[in-house]
Amino acid sequence: MKDQHLVTLTVNGREHELVLESRRTLADTLRQELGLTGTHLGCEHGICGACTVLLDGEPVRACLVFGVQADGREIRTVEGLADGDELNDLQQAFSRHHGLQCGFCTPGFLMLAEAYLAGGGSADPGEVREVVSANLCRCTGYQGIVEAVTEVAARRREQAAKAHD
Amino acid sequence: MTEQIGRRVPRKEDRRLLAGHARFGADVQFPRMAHVRVVRSPVAHGTVSRIATEAARAQPGVIDVVTAEDLPADLRIPVRLHVEGTDPGERLQPVLASHTVRYVGEPLAVVAAEDAYLAEDAAELVELEIDELPARLDAGSGDDEVVADFGLGYGDVESAFAGAAHVARLEFSVQRHSGVPLEPRALTVDYVPATGGVEIFGATKVPGFNRRVLAQLLDVDESVIHLHAVDAGGGFGVRGEFYPEDFLVPWLARRLRRPVSWVEDRAEHLVAVNHSRQQRHRLEVAAAGDGTILGLRDDVWHDNGAYVRTHGVIVPELTLSMLPGPYRVPAYSGRVRVALTNKTPCGTYRAPGRFEGTAAREQLLDLVAAELGMDRVELRRRNLLTPGELPHTRAMHTLGTELVLDSGDYPRLLDRALDTVDELGWRELVARGRAQGRLLGLGLSLFLEKSGxxxxxxxxxxxxxxxxxxxxxxxxxxxxxxxxxxxxxxxxxxxxxxxxxxxxxxxxxxxxxxxxxxxxxxxxxxxxxxxxxxxxxxxxxxxxxxxxxxxxxxxxxxxxxxxxxxxxxxxxxxxxxxxxxxxxxxxxxxxxxxxxxxxxxxxxxVDRMTYPYGAHVCVVEVDPGSGGVTVLRYLVAYEVGRAVNPALVEGQLRGGVAQGVGGALLEEFRYDESGQPQCTTFMDYLMPTASEVPAVEIVLCEDAPATTNPLGARGAGEGGLTGAGAAVASAVSDAIGRPAMTGLPLDPGSVLAALGTVTGPAAASADGIP
Incomplete structure (x- = not known):
């Protein structure tokens, strides 16, 4: 007997009504019910962070959250970062700094960094390194990731300061 | 349009990967897709008396449950890379075990269901009756199943040792670890009713070879098997070899006449995918009083796990053939015994055979320098092959090719690395730290790679x-x-x-x-x-x-x-x-x-390989209380011949260093005394995070274009890793005032043990670094 629930998820600004089994993870919900396969599963036990998405703006491991727990909440995934064909500043910085190779961990790092930046994250490379050590990358040695996030943090702070003036 | 070769062109791959629009194996989904779960052996060694599938079959949503009885008889996965004169015989891995299981994680049955959750539920209901047998867990314990015993070498080693002023000996072990890409394996297979063929998504490395093997095992024409290009979340040697699942999933798609998906979970990956690296070396070097190498010997035990997989015994062959490295070694003799144990079978991991051999050899050179009271850089410089001595033929074969070191300037590369270290002030950094009573050390390794x-x-x-x-x-x-x-x-x-x-x-x-x-x-x-x-x-x-x-x-x-x-x-x-x-x-x-x-x-x-080379230098700090090692600085100097895209070469080297730091300090597949794997999560198998990996300085050299190809290029995939275990070991031994370490990983326990009798800050290094 399946334990099913009708839930409403808002994903990247779009509302979806879904019937979900209670045990279905948010990651599987996004990937299989909604076809948003940009969210990747690297360990399914909350360590690697490849499945990181924003739930009401906070980074969560989508493998450790059930889909039903996201009922009525806002979810942001990697597919929501670009503006049409135009990659956002963080995505562009990752490419410029060679912050990705196989790209499997990349969506998780992008979402983790987006949350950090949205919270006014500092452009101190040491602090950025500490923050991104929440997730695992097996290809890059992290250097390009740290450089990309640091650069965008500096730019966004500059822009925020200008907007404030 | 300016020439594209040599430019730091942004990657074509990046856009789809950054946008979340890439297509990895598990992203390929078809309507009416069946989902597969593999039932694996829970014991390291045993006789299978019964596999009961009735309860699993009775579950709603279960489509099929398959055991070895359902497969064609005695299906075994062939070797891709043969080493002449070796024969794995009966020790090729079966697709599904029937009478005997030989490692925890060995596939025994497969469940197909309408949904991955249901498949996993049903797999739990497959009942296994297995009579446990004693597990063999150590190679070289005296009770060994040796599947290959062979040697490589040249020159008169006996005379070299007989006449030597000095002989240094070192036992050095390297722990079992592996590539562990971030994306677990995944296969999606669609069935083509008209031809009985299959469309396969997710096998990335050697698709041509895999198609041939699958065609033979399925007894079909190669033309009805189509392997598609998909994105892959890291390879590192382990992904894309022909594993049992590479037969099972296509075979099930044909049996069920519908698309089938298999996605490995991480716990499975850590017991199912090729392990690597586990070797024990007993090395000896014969040297003249001035440090000139006269002869080199190595006796290696290679733990290959339970079966011989697609790599055959190529990894230990590479260890032996590459052991002399970039040095002038007039006489050399290497022997390896490849032993089978009741652990996950082994294959290649990025820089296979060379990460291990380089660590062992370079620690031996540090040791002989210390014993002769020589500067360890000077000892190396004295023994490096000079440009005038290249091409240099060693009377050995490796990977079926003659071992001819092509062009190069090894001493110049060493100079460039050390000049950069001086510019960066790393010797002063170490001296300052030591003056404060901290345990800092500078490590150096030189390595030879092979590519192309x-x-x-x-x-x-x-x-x-x-x-x-x-x-x-x-x-x-x-x-x-x-x-x-x-x-x-x-x-x-x-x-x-x-x-x-x-x-x-x-x-x-x-x-x-x-x-x-x-x-x-x-x-x-x-x-x-x-x-x-x-x-x-x-x-x-x-x-x-x-x-x-x-x-x-x-x-x-x-x-x-x-x-x-x-x-x-x-x-x-x-x-x-x-x-x-x-x-x-x-x-x-x-x-x-x-x-x-x-x-x-x-x-x-092309008949021959081209041989890149390089140096790793690092600064580490040892915490005398915990035995913890922190890598503070890291440099790789690498001769790439010609860099088609320097940014990507640097990326390869940096990524290699990260894996090398993991292999030197953190990563190990441990087993308990009954053969139960102890590292089946990322809480136990520790891969480095951004906190453990330092920024890496790169000295990218294009001083010696390769002569084996029109581009002049040498491969760059592995050199970031090859010298890492060696360099970190060298730095740790320097930090704690030991002439050499005796193995990897340099985890807190082994560092504390090595610290043992050391009291207070390490004595100044004999070689004056710093």
Whole structure:
């Protein structure tokens, strides 16, 4: 007997009504019910962070959250970062700094960094390194990731300061 | 258009990966797809008396449950890389175990269900009755099943040792660890009713070989098996080899006549995918009083786990053949015994055989320097082969090729590395730390790599309707950026940017003769094939363009993607789309019998490998209380011959260092005394995070172009890792005032044990570094 629930998820600004089994993870919900396969599963036990998405703006491991727990909440995934064909500043910085190779961990790092930046994250490379050590990358040695996030943090702070003036 | 080769061109792969629009194996989904879960042995060694599947079959949503009884008899996965004179005999891995299980994680049954959750539920209900047998867990314990025992070497080793002023001996062990890519394995297979064939998504490395093996095991023609190109979340040697699942999933798709998906979970991955690295070395070096190496011996035990998989015994062969490294070693003798144990079977992990051998040899050299009271840099410099001694032939074979070290300048590379270390002030950094009573050490390793393995690769290049350049290469995209590199190589043949080039790697229908991406070979071998095919198409474009322009072929040029009469800038010019049109059937420019289209296939063949080389230097700090090691600084100097894309080469080296730091300090597959794996999560198998990996300085050298290929390129996939265990060990031993360490990983326990009798800050290094 399946334990099913009708839930409403808002994903990247779009509302979806879904019937979900209670045990279905948010990651599987996004990937299989909604076809948003940009969210990747690297360990399914909350360590690697490849499945990181924003739930009401906070980074969560989508493998450790059930889909039903996201009922009525806002979810942001990697597919929501670009503006049409135009990659956002963080995505562009990752490419410029060679912050990705196989790209499997990349969506998780992008979402983790987006949350950090949205919270006014500092452009101190040491602090950025500490923050991104929440997730695992097996290809890059992290250097390009740290450089990309640091650069965008500096730019966004500059822009925020200008907007404030 | 400026030349694309040599430029830091942004990667073509990045956009789809950053946007979340890439397509990895598990992203490929079909309607009515069945989901598979593998039932694995829970014991290390045992006799299977019964596998009861009734309860699993009775579950709602379960489609099928399969055991070895359902398969064709005695299916075993063949070896891909043979070592002459060895025979794995009965120890090739079966697709499903029947009577005996030999490691925890060995596949015993497969459940197919309507949903992955249901498949996992049902798999739990498959009842296994297994009578446990004693597990063999250590190689060289005296009770060994030795599956291969062979030696490599040259020169008169006995005399070298008999006449030596000094002999240094070291036992050095390397722990079991592996590639562990971030994406677990995944296979999606669609069934083609009309042909009985299969469309396979997710096997990335050697698709041509895998297709051949699958065709043989299924007893079908290769043409009905189509392996597609997908993105892959890191390879590192382990992904894409032919594993039991590579038979089971396509076989099930045919049996069920519907699409089938299998996605490995991480716990499975850590017991199912190839392990690597576990070796114990007993080394001896004979040296003259001035440190000149006279002879080298090594006796290696290689723990290969429960079966011989597709790599055969190539990893220990590489250890032996590459052990002398970049040095002048007049006499050498290496022996290896490959032992089977009741642990996960082994294969290659990036820099296979060389990470282990380099760590052992370089620690031996540190030891002999200490014993002779010599500077460890001076000892190395004295023994490095000089440019005048190259090419240098060692009377050995490796990977079926003659071992001929091609061009190079090893001493110059060492100088460049050390000059940079001086500029960065690392010696002073260590001296300052020591003056404060901290345990800091500087480590150095030199290494020889190999790359560009043949014997051949094939590429097709064609011009498409909008004048784009399309490449069908035999390489595969594992995240290394080979799409971009191949695009750069072919772009220069037409004078276009990489934006005008599309590269498809590893599709067995588009490129049936591809030989895959491994062994740091694709830039060299696939790249040379792409260049050849591009050159042939460019010639055809010029010839056909000349006809349309009513000029002699020698009077036209192809530049910026346009054919025009040379020196006549105002004259009529044809872009690639127009030339394509002129090559279509019915075109007045196409002669009778002349094939339509603008395409060419080229096979690049090469007998020998090209040998890159490099140095690793690092600074570490040891915490005397905990035994913890922190890597503070890291430098890699690497000779790449010619960097097609320097940014990607640097990325390869940096990523290699991260894995090397993991292998030196953190990563280990441990087992308990009954053979139960202890590292089946990322809480137990510790891969480095950004906090453990330092920024890496790169000295990228293009001082010695390779002579084995037209690009002059040497491969770059592995050199970031090869010297890492050695350099970190060297730095730790320097920090704690020991002449050499005796093994990896340098985890807190082993460092504390080595610290043992040391009190207070380490004594100053004998060699004056710093």
């Amino acid at each position: 393995l043949g014997p051949h690769d094939t590429a097709d290049v064609e011009i498409t309707s909008t004048g784009r350049v399309r490449v069908h290469s035999g390489g595969t995209s594992l995240g290394q950026g080979i799409e971009t590199v191949l695009a750069q190589i072919v772009a220069d043949e037409f004078g276009v940017s990489v934006d005008r080039v599309d590269v498809v790697n590893g599709d067995t229908t588009l490129q049936p003769f591809g030989t895959g991406s491994w062994a740091s070979r694709s830039t060299v071998v696939a790249g040379s094939a792409v260049r050849g095919a591009g050159r042939a198409v460019a010639l055809r474009v010029r010839e056909l363009g000349a006809e349309v322009l009513e000029a002699a072929p020698e009077d036209v040029e192809l530049a910026d993607g346009v054919v025009r009469v040379r020196g006549a800038a105002t004259a009529r010019a044809l872009d690639l789309a127009e030339v394509w049109l002129a090559a279509q059937p019915g075109s007045p420019w196409l002669r009778d019998g002349e094939p339509a289209g603008l395409s060419a296939r080229h096979r690049f063949a």
